[in-house]
Amino acid sequence: MKRVFLLVLVALLSMAFVACGETTTEATTAGTTVAPTTEAPKDDLTITGYMTAETLDPFQVASSDKVTNFQIFDSLVRYGEGGVITPGLASEWTLGEDGLTYTFTIRENVLFHNGETLTTEDIIFSLDTMMAQPMNSWMATYIASYTRVDATTIQIVKASPFAKVLNILADRFFVVPEASYDGLEETFAANPIGTGAYKFVSQAADKSVTLIKNEDYFFGEPAISNVHIIAPVEASAAVIQLESGDVDIIFGIPTSQKTIITDNSDLTFVETAGWSMHTLLLLGDQFADDLNLRKAVSYAVNPQNAILVANEGVGAVPTNLFSTKTMGDLAGEVAIPGYDAVESAAALALSNYSTETNLVITVDASAAAIAQSIQSDLAAVGITVTIEQLDTNNLFAKLMNNELDMTILPMGTHMNGVEEMLAFPIMPPFSFGMNPSEARTTIIQNIQVETDPTLRAQMCIQALQYAVAEFDIVPVFEPVQNLAYANTITGIPAISAATNIFYLGDVTPA
Structure with missing residues (x-):
């Protein structure tokens, strides 16, 4: 029921930055008059895929490219x-x-x-x-x-x-x-054959794909004729391509690269809230029967530190257990405790924690900086933790086997609502060894069969109250997603940054 969710950058390449539309100039060189010229509208896009297109079969989700699929189908x-x-x-x-x-x-x-x-x-x-x-x-x-x-x-x-x-x-x-x-x-x-805005032309040995516009597209003929899709590049390299004029659109831009784009008047930078929340999960046996230890850890986490250390100050301090988009109409209905060092110390004094207690935060590289921030927060109240960094595959293997004390995950996608997010602690193997109370479990089970939206919302509020009171899900900060594009094009909605979906048939020359 719960999905885990890694964002990958997507980029579009094309011609150098030029003003679109008609530009008429007249110049004299060595006594020769150069006739007025008309600059042709932009008619090509080259896009870096979500992943390398090892196959063009859209049903082979592990090896087909999302960017390519959304153009053909x-x-x-x-x-x-x-x-x-x-x-x-x-x-x-x-x-x-x-x-x-x-x-x-x-x-x-x-x-x-x-x-x-x-x-x-x-x-x-x-x-x-x-x-x-x-x-x-x-x-x-x-x-x-x-x-x-x-x-x-x-x-x-x-x-x-x-x-x-x-x-x-x-x-x-x-x-x-x-x-x-x-x-x-x-x-x-x-x-491949679909009904999409672009038709397949060819795929090269390097797996790049060439497409041409579908003149009979039911949403209308695309404004740009040719699309070329190549394998993904590293994020900072994509920024260089965008700045140099070889790339039209990129997203998943590292915070450290943001000012390169915002300082360039030829580029537009967009940030938008997504469905994700960086979340600390308290999973191990040390937490199972020790509510006060869970409280101590939860209260000790300072979101502002995590935002500053892990994301250069970009992100929002949580006001909900899950992201605002995930919460929907229930956003703001159930307050979360938030950072409170005094409450943390008080709870720690009542807990079973001792200096002999061995607590480990296990993360992959994407959450390493957040883990370091939390490690520092916990040390400030007297809780010692070590950080174990694994590759993503090994992290999730241990997670699914209920072998972790703590981990940090980007919880939530555009395919999950608050009901699904509430349900994961009772849905093995996606429960990761969590131990929600019997009352919380019963409410979640009732949510899953309730057809009346009003009653279901009321049940969700109750389940949220239990989840907040049980302190096993600790929202750290709510990231923003981003994209950037050359000012030579338009028709790119901000939501593409949060979904990794582009409809290139909607893109037009600016």
């Missing part, structure tokens, strides 16, 4: 500004009185790149193919079933009343033509 729905779900291949949808059943009306006369017409059979086939992938097994906790109703209608049933099925579809679901894919996966991966 469409889903039923898509992300609009602010994270609002908007129509895609589905022109509209309704949620039934049961609170579980979505009915989608599919656009008519949508064409695949090979000229074939999209059908509801293609959509059902694509859902079948997506759900059959072993790495997508977790989707069963969101999608219970789906059926074709008729030539323009399909239904999808949510696995729980609160499941963010629309978000899952917007992020992970791609529609392919059944006749071109079924039994022909290798051939399809060499020449």
